[in-house]
Amino acid sequence: MASERYQQMFSRLQARNEGAFVPFVTLADPNIELSERIIECLLSNGADALELGLPFSDPVADGPVIQAANIRALANGAKMRACFELLARVRSRHSELPIGLLVYCNLVHAQGVEAFYQRCAEAGVDSVLIADLPLRERQFYQSAAQKHGVQSVFICPPDASSELRQRVAEASEGYVYLLSRAGVTGADTALHLPATEAIAELAAAKSAPPLLGFGISQPDHVKQAIKSGAAGAISGSAVVRIIAEHLDNPERLLEHLGEFVVRMKAATLIDHEAAD
Numbered sequence: 001m002a003s004e005r006y007q008q009m010f011s012r013l014q015a016r017n018e019g020a021f022v023p024f025v026t027l028a029d030p031n032i033e034l035s036e037r038i039i040e041c042l043l044s045n046g047a048d049a050l051e052l053g054l055p056f057s058d059p060v061a062d063g064p065v066i067q068a069a070n071i072r073a074l075a076n077g078a079k080m081r082a083c084f085e086l087l088a089r090v091r092s093r094h095s096e097l098p099i100g101l102l103v104y105c106n107l108v109h110a111q112g113v114e115a116f117y118q119r120c121a122e123a124g125v126d127s128v129l130i131a132d133l134p135l136r137e138r139q140f141y142q143s144a145a146q147k148h149g150v151q152s153v154f155i156c157p158p159d160a161s162s163e164l165r166q167r168v169a170e171a172s173e174g175y176v177y178l179l180s181r182a183g184v185t186g187a188d189t190a191l192h193l194p195a196t197e198a199i200a201e202l203a204a205a206k207s208a209p210p211l212l213g214f215g216i217s218q219p220d221h222v223k224q225a226i227k228s229g230a231a232g233a234i235s236g237s238a239v240v241r242i243i244a245e246h247l248d249n250p251e252r253l254l255e256h257l258g259e260f261v262v263r264m265k266a267a268t269l270i271d272h273e274a275a276d
Contacts, residue, residue, distance in 0.1 A: 006174040021046065021261070023264075024234055025236075028083055030247055041261075053070070098126045101120065104130065129177055155179060165207075177210075180215050239261075242257050
């Protein structure tokens with residue numbers, strides 16, 4: 001049976017008139033020990049869920065900031081076993097937390113597809129997004145995921161046709177990763193929001209709640225995302241950049257990271273009067 005943690009999270013947040021703030025980090029960046037402290041810092045300062053990357057040598061959907069995080073993790077000896085053990089420890093401390101993985105096909109096949117999803121389930125992972133998996137080829141992977149109770153998340157591009165949005169809505173479980181712009185990940189100062197029409201079409205198709213990602217780096221970006229109708233926002237490059245800037249001072253790293261998360265989470269409060 002698939003996890004209901006995403007559904008429960010969105011229900012809790014809706015009752016509090018809040019959207020979701022979901023930070024992304026690469027597991028084992030810069031090393032397993034500090035990575036675990038970083039994750040706990042994100043959660044203690046208000047993150048509603050986690051999106052976590054497994055270190056990979058060729059993360060083609062990611063920009064230079066997250067690519068560098070993958071390189072750091074691998075250079076410091078990141079191993080798949082240690083990453084899954086870290087996931088299991090996080091799950092043991094946070095029973096209601098939605099945990100999602102962002103991975104690439106090669107990593108899934110290196111483990112064996114069935115074995116990969118079984119490993120995810122055993123570690124307490126709720127969802128997996130395979131960044132380089134075409135939607136038309138999803139069935140084999142999604143069937144294996146469902147067998148082990150892991151939800152499959154798919155990307156909705158900003159220029160998607162109505163037909164593609166319908167297919168993404170039908171396929172996605174947990175949430176939809178809605179892109180604010182085309183290209184690779186990166187922390188932009190200007191946010192390219194999708195038309196509210198896209199979000200309305202997903203809703204009409206009874207889609208899982210959309211979370212807006214790519215370029216979310218400021219509290220105002222979070223506010224704009226929620227005002228546009230998204231259920232929340234995912235921030236990756238801005239989070240990882242803080243890590244990269246303070247590698248020589250872990251305590252300062254955690255301090256700056258905590259302050260960033262507090263500001264971004266505060267921006268998820270839904271102002272119904274402003275919306276009207």
